[in-house]
Amino acid sequence: xxxxxxxxxxxxxxxxxxxxxxxxxxxxxxxxxxxxxxxxxxxxxxxxxxxxxxxxxxxxxxxxxxxxxxxxxxxxxxxxxxxxxxxxxxxxxxxxxxxxxxxxxxxxxxxxxxxxxxxxxxxxxxxxxxxxxxxxxxxxxxxxxxxxxxxxxxxxxxxxxxxxxxxxxxxx
Amino acid sequence: xxxxxxxxxxxxxxxxxxxxxxxxxxxxxxxxxxxxxxxxxxxxxxxxxxxxxxxxxxxxxxxxxxxxxxxxxxxxxxxxxxxxxxxxxxxxxxxxxxxxxxxxxxxxxxxxxxxxxxxxxxxxxxxxxxxxxxxxxxxxxxxxxxxxxxxxxxxxxxxxxxxxxxxxxxxxxxxxxxxxxxxxxxxxxxxxxxxxxxxxxxxxxxxxxxxxxxxxxxxxxxxxxxxxxxxxxxxxxxxxxxxxxxxxxxxxxxxxxxxxxxxxxxxxxxxxxxxxxxxxxxxxxxxxxxxxxxxxxxxxxxxxxxxxxxxxxxxxxxxxxxxx
Numbered sequence: 001x002x003x004x005x006x007x008x009x010x011x012x013x014x015x016x017x018x019x020x021x022x023x024x025x026x027x028x029x030x031x032x033x034x035x036x037x038x039x040x041x042x043x044x045x046x047x048x049x050x051x052x053x054x055x056x057x058x059x060x061x062x063x064x065x066x067x068x069x070x071x072x073x074x075x076x077x078x079x080x081x082x083x084x085x086x087x088x089x090x091x092x093x094x095x096x097x098x099x100x101x102x103x104x105x106x107x108x109x110x111x112x113x114x115x116x117x118x119x120x121x122x123x124x125x126x127x128x129x130x131x132x133x134x135x136x137x138x139x140x141x142x143x144x145x146x147x148x149x150x151x152x153x154x155x156x157x158x159x160x161x162x163x164x165x166x167x168x169x170x171x172x
Numbered sequence: 173x174x175x176x177x178x179x180x181x182x183x184x185x186x187x188x189x190x191x192x193x194x195x196x197x198x199x200x201x202x203x204x205x206x207x208x209x210x211x212x213x214x215x216x217x218x219x220x221x222x223x224x225x226x227x228x229x230x231x232x233x234x235x236x237x238x239x240x241x242x243x244x245x246x247x248x249x250x251x252x253x254x255x256x257x258x259x260x261x262x263x264x265x266x267x268x269x270x271x272x273x274x275x276x277x278x279x280x281x282x283x284x285x286x287x288x289x290x291x292x293x294x295x296x297x298x299x300x301x302x303x304x305x306x307x308x309x310x311x312x313x314x315x316x317x318x319x320x321x322x323x324x325x326x327x328x329x330x331x332x333x334x335x336x337x338x339x340x341x342x343x344x345x346x347x348x349x350x351x352x353x354x355x356x357x358x359x360x361x362x363x364x365x366x367x368x369x370x371x372x373x374x375x376x377x378x379x380x381x382x383x384x385x386x387x388x389x390x391x392x393x394x395x396x397x398x399x400x401x402x403x404x405x406x407x408x409x410x411x412x413x414x415x416x417x418x419x420x421x422x423x424x425x426x427x428x429x430x431x432x433x434x435x436x437x438x439x440x441x442x443x444x445x446x447x448x449x450x451x452x453x454x455x456x457x458x459x460x461x462x463x464x465x466x467x468x469x470x471x472x473x474x475x476x477x478x479x480x481x482x483x484x485x486x487x488x489x490x491x492x493x494x495x496x
Contacts, residue, residue, distance in 0.1 A: 031467040032477055076474075080434045081421060130421050132476045 029069050044114045046106040062109040063134070064141040074142025077135050086123065090146040095123060099146045112140045185453050186379050186445035188362045193335040197357040197382065200338040203268045210264055214257060272338075274350045276320040283311065284322040287330030287343035287365070290372035290473060291436055291449040296392055305395045306424075308436035309449045312381045314388040315358050321351040328370065334363035334380050342367055355382040362450070371472030377450030398427030399439045399495050410491025413484045418476070425495065435475065442496040448473070460489045 045057050064070025078084065086095030096104060105115050116136050119126030127136065144150070184190065196202040276282060284295035296305040296312075313319050323332055325343040332351065333340040341351040365376035383391065402408040414420065415429055422435035430438075441447075444454050448470055452458040461468070464485060466475040480488065 029472075031471050032465070129416065130418050132418050132478065135476055 044106070044110055046111055046114075057108070058110065059108075060110040060113070062113075062137050062140055062144075064137050065109070067141065070138045070141045071145050072142075073135070074138035074140070074145075077131075077139050078142055081127070081131060081139075083139070090143075098143050099148055101147070101149070109137075109140050109144065112143055113137065116140070184362055185377075185450050186360070186362075188360045188379050188445075188450075191335040191362040191364070195336055197359060197361060198337045198353050198355045200272050200353050201336055203271055204339050207264055207268045211261060214260070218257065272352065274320070274341075274352045276322075276350055276352070277318070280318045280320040280352065281314070282320050282322050283313070284324070285311070285332060285343065287323070287325040287327075287332075287369070289327050289370050290365070290376040290470065292376070292378045293326075293436070296395075298392075298396075303392075303396060305392050306437045307395060307440070307444075309378050309446065310381065310444050311363075311378060312383060312388055312391045313353075313355050314385040315355055315382050317385060318352060318354050321353070323349040323351060329367050330365045330369045330376070331367035332363065333366035334361050334378075336361040337363075337380060337382075340366045355380070358382050358384060372449075372470045375449060375451045375470050377446075379445060379450055394443070395440055397440075399425045401427075402491055402494055404490065404494070406487050406490040407494045408491075409484075410487035410489070410494075413480065413488045414491060417478060417480065419478075422475075438492065438495060440495055442493050456489050456493055459492055460485055463488060 045055075048057070064074070086093065087098050090099040091097050092099075096102075101107065103111065105111055105120055113136055115124060116131070116139060117126065117128045119128075131139070193201060193208065194205055196205045282297055284297065286293040286295070292309050292311070294307045294309075294311050296307075298304055321332065321341075323341055323343040324347065325345045327345060329345070330343040331340050332343060337355055338351065338353045341349050343349065359382055361380040361382065363378045363380055365373055367373075369376065381391075402411050411428065414425070420430040420432055422432040424431050424433060424437045424439065426437075426439040442454070446452060447454050447458060447462055448466070451470060452462070458469075462475075463478060463480070465477060466473055467477060
């Protein structure tokens with residue numbers, strides 16, 4: 001009887017240990033990412049309304065989906081490329097807000113990617129050839145993480161991400 | 173002897189001698205050096221006395237137990253001597269600090285230094301706004317003049333440390349730390365970030381050039397000029413490559429459309445001795461290698477890999493090498 005109890009205890013400990021290890025998963029950091037622009041389809045539907053027969057929307061996976069390093073890099077680049085100049089901290093102002101669920105040109109990662117690359121009427125510039133493709137995907141991952149209702153379960157990345165300060169940029 | 177040792181040391185990028193706090197080139201560093209020697213000799217004396225007492229205790233014939241009262245007296249005396257020595261250190265340190273006030277005076281020349289992951293942005297404000305000079309990773313200072321460094325950071329905490337000139341002072345995002353120094357000896361001095369700031373902290377170096385005031389003004393005048401126009405066909409094409417690629421979103425070349433401020437100003441890149449924050453010499457080979465694969469030189473740095481053809485790369489290097 002006692003041996004059986006001990007066995008059960010041991011099994012429970014093993015399960016616990018296994019789940020803890022899984023929880024400690026870390027993103028490996030890819031320093032030479034070159035997400036190919038060739039994988040981006042030429043025409044991306046911005047809404048489900050379309051003439052003619054129904055064609056299923058193209059799904060393109062964001063290579064930085066759920067990647068903590070990619071999301072934090074996206075946040076840095078959001079500031080570097082002055083996205084906040086129009087979209088502010090995601091609440092919108094001159095440009096539309098990015099925190100809500102309303103997307104004028106589609107809210108799928110590939111739509112956000114296309115909006116950055118192609119530009120949109122009334123103010124959004126085209127960043128094609130200005131921002132490297134992998135950085136655009138990082139910005140997309142960050143913009144998606146702005147959605148307050150959506151939980152972005154990104155495993156922690158390398159330690160020094162926490163060293164990234166946000167405030168107090170000196171004015172130039 | 174220390175000078176001879178320095179000659180044996182590794183050759184640093186830019187041909188700069190190994191930094192040493194024991195070869196001061198400014199009165200501030202000289203004060204710190206005397207403090208250092210004072211502490212070293214005092215601690216050496218204490219160490220020798222402790223060893224001597226230990227040797228006596230081991231070799232002393234064990235005839236009788238010393239009275240407990242005598243032991244208490246000895247311990248009290250030793251504690252008192254320790255307190256006196258520590259207070260002497262405290263007073264000497266405070267006296268050295270008092271000799272080095274950091275608040276800027278109206279007559280001081282201000283040089284603003286902004287720390288970035290992982291490079292140094294250097295601003296030399298002039299009398300008029302259009303006299304501002306912006307450079308990176310090289311700090312030119314006039315010899316024999318009081319200079320106040322205005323230190324701040326754009327991302328995380330860094331620390332400015334040029335051992336031959338002064339101690340360390342932190343660059344803190346959102347605040348300005350002042351650091352006054354008066355470099356006396358003309359020369360080049362290596363500096364280094366002294367506060368862990370991420371992946372490439374070890375490769376966040378800079379070079380200080382202490383020059384005669386005339387040469388310093390000459391330097392500022394040459395840096396104020398816009399970028400040189402390309403003269404060769406190669407360089408012209410290189411400029412086109414630069415202006416049509418993502419380079420322009422982060423780098424500035426004054427006189428062209430490139431005006432990004434996230435990365436070092438390249439207007440006079442060819443006048444600098446090193447690239448990548450005093451990590452490698454500024455040669456055509458290193459420059460080409462840096463553009464093609466900067467992650468191989470400084471893994472984790474914020475310059476993304478760029479896909480340019482080899483002809484474009486060669487033209488780009490030719491253009492950047494012409495920006496003297």
